Amino acid sequence: MNDGMNHKAGEVTTLTARDLRKSYDDFQAVRGVDFEVYRGECFGFLGPNGAGKTTTMKMIYGAAIPTSGELEVTGLDVKRHERAVKRRIGVVPQENNLDEDLKVRENLLVYGRYFDLPKKIVAQRAEELLEFVQLSEKAEAKVEQLSGGMKRRLLVARALINDPDLVVLDEPTTGLDPQARHLVWDKLRELTSEGKTLILTTHYMDEAAQLCDRLCIMEGGGIISEGAPRDLISEHVSAEVLELRATPETLEKLASIVEDVADNTDRVGDALLVYASDADAVMEKIREWSVEVDNILRRRATLEDVFLKLTGRRLVD
Amino acid sequence: MGGVRIPSARGAFRVWQRNAMIFRKYWKSILAPNFIDPLLYLGALGLGLGAFIREGGINGQTYLQYIAPGLLASNAMWAASFESTFNTFVKLKIDRIYDAITTTPVNAEDVVAGEYLWAGTRSALYGTAFLAVLTMLGFVFTPENPLVSSPWALLLPPVLLIIGVMFSVMGTLFTSLIQRIDLYAYYFTLVITPLFLFSGIFFPVEGFPAPVPQIAWLNPLYHAVNLCRELASGPSPGVLADAAWILVFTASLSLLPVQLMRKRLVS
Numbered sequence: 001m002n003d004g005m006n007h008k009a010g011e012v013t014t015l016t017a018r019d020l021r022k023s024y025d026d027f028q029a030v031r032g033v034d035f036e037v038y039r040g041e042c043f044g045f046l047g048p049n050g051a052g053k054t055t056t057m058k059m060i061y062g063a064a065i066p067t068s069g070e071l072e073v074t075g076l077d078v079k080r081h082e083r084a085v086k087r088r089i090g091v092v093p094q095e096n097n098l099d100e101d102l103k104v105r106e107n108l109l110v111y112g113r114y115f116d117l118p119k120k121i122v123a124q125r126a127e128e129l130l131e132f133v134q135l136s137e138k139a140e141a142k143v144e145q146l147s148g149g150m151k152r153r154l155l156v157a158r159a160l161i162n163d164p165d166l167v168v169l170d171e172p173t174t175g176l177d178p179q180a181r182h183l184v185w186d187k188l189r190e191l192t193s194e195g196k197t198l199i200l201t202t203h204y205m206d207e208a209a210q211l212c213d214r215l216c217i218m219e220g221g222g223i224i225s226e227g228a229p230r231d232l233i234s235e236h237v238s239a240e241v242l243e244l245r246a247t248p249e250t251l252e253k254l255a256s257i258v259e260d261v262a263d264n265t266d267r268v269g270d271a272l273l274v275y276a277s278d279a280d281a282v283m284e285k286i287r288e289w290s291v292e293v294d295n296i297l298r299r300r301a302t303l304e305d306v307f308l309k310l311t312g313r314r315l316v317d
Numbered sequence: 318m319g320g321v322r323i324p325s326a327r328g329a330f331r332v333w334q335r336n337a338m339i340f341r342k343y344w345k346s347i348l349a350p351n352f353i354d355p356l357l358y359l360g361a362l363g364l365g366l367g368a369f370i371r372e373g374g375i376n377g378q379t380y381l382q383y384i385a386p387g388l389l390a391s392n393a394m395w396a397a398s399f400e401s402t403f404n405t406f407v408k409l410k411i412d413r414i415y416d417a418i419t420t421t422p423v424n425a426e427d428v429v430a431g432e433y434l435w436a437g438t439r440s441a442l443y444g445t446a447f448l449a450v451l452t453m454l455g456f457v458f459t460p461e462n463p464l465v466s467s468p469w470a471l472l473l474p475p476v477l478l479i480i481g482v483m484f485s486v487m488g489t490l491f492t493s494l495i496q497r498i499d500l501y502a503y504y505f506t507l508v509i510t511p512l513f514l515f516s517g518i519f520f521p522v523e524g525f526p527a528p529v530p531q532i533a534w535l536n537p538l539y540h541a542v543n544l545c546r547e548l549a550s551g552p553s554p555g556v557l558a559d560a561a562w563i564l565v566f567t568a569s570l571s572l573l574p575v576q577l578m579r580k581r582l583v584s
Contacts, residue, residue: 097413114421
């Protein structure tokens, strides 16, 4: 039935997973996930460490073989068409694995050769990509001379050398400083605006909110929720959040005061988070009782609230 | 999934090309040790020990003539062994070069085959240079007893390539089994050094009582030494058995490290 053109809402799927599973000995890293990624969108995998995100990525680019289930990239089964699938994707790995024995430009040239691309085309693309990731002036530098952010940008350029249909990014900005992160985000946004399909894993909620058209939240090897960032927020948490800071006793008192006007409350460290569709009512209630609150922060609910609600606040590893 | 993985020639060539590109940058700086080592043996044992066994030499050859071609074979062994152990380990576990390569259409099995070919190439390159030095030294210093005297010696470069591949297969097998780089100390002291000492480079093992010659027959380097020695001085038909031993051993072992390395790169 499948020719890679699964139409859903008139969109073309680049990636389809059905009941995808991966086990290592007696450990189930991925326990039956289903998802579809449409051409031209950025799809995110969120989740705490050990949720199965990286394993899922590895199955897409052939570094892990699915134990069962289906996984198709541009209509090609990853098990049966290993090389053909890898020909169509670009990979930005979690850990830098640039070729340190080669210079910056050479990294792109040699990598392009692995795809059997004509020398001329690779050379031309290498220049364009260095320009794109703002590394042209570093073309002749050694890889070890690059900063962390530059290395990550070079990894992005390398992943694009074969003009892939799908770019897989595993935690593309982990460990980067804010400036470097924003530069990588800008580049990734440019890619999606050019119509490239991206999938990325992250545990930065702001990254997911900034980049992803749709995302899923993974935990314990399964997908526990999926949708557009806005929809996930409205589905799982109230529109507004009040962060109240005060002494522990006062916070306890506050929790019971606001109980009937809040949708729910959550104690996090020295703060009480009050989720409310009507934050004014909560504020009014606090004023009525004239409780001493050190600090009140009123903000819109974010993806982080969704994430913490769904995956809990305990430390995973 | 499943089944024995057969490397693709094209993928293996891409990996070979990558190594060759890097070698072209650094060959001058890494060339010296590969020469100095066999020349030290040649000087210390060939001239030093050789002075005591001047009378009659070994099998009608002077001691220098006897050991020089054997050092060609061992040189190929050392070069391929370093390449397939430390160098491969760094690419596998430290620099993660193979992780990057295997996300492209080049598969893990191609990587291993490419490394075999590269180790063989490097052995042949160094070996050929060393062969040229030996030939020249022989003609200059001992023209009456040249170190390399037969036109069959022209076959030595491809033979050294195959010897290099053989030892690359062995080294890669060890690499595919270990998790820590310091374990190579075992490989070199318990495998490579004994092979080197009991290969017939420095003394003929055939004359010893059983089971010494039988054990020597199991030593891959023993056959490599025989082959190189005879090609340097004019071969007898017996070398075909050595050549066959090397080919059969290499071919039958070669796919095992491919499968094991694939398991390390693809879970």
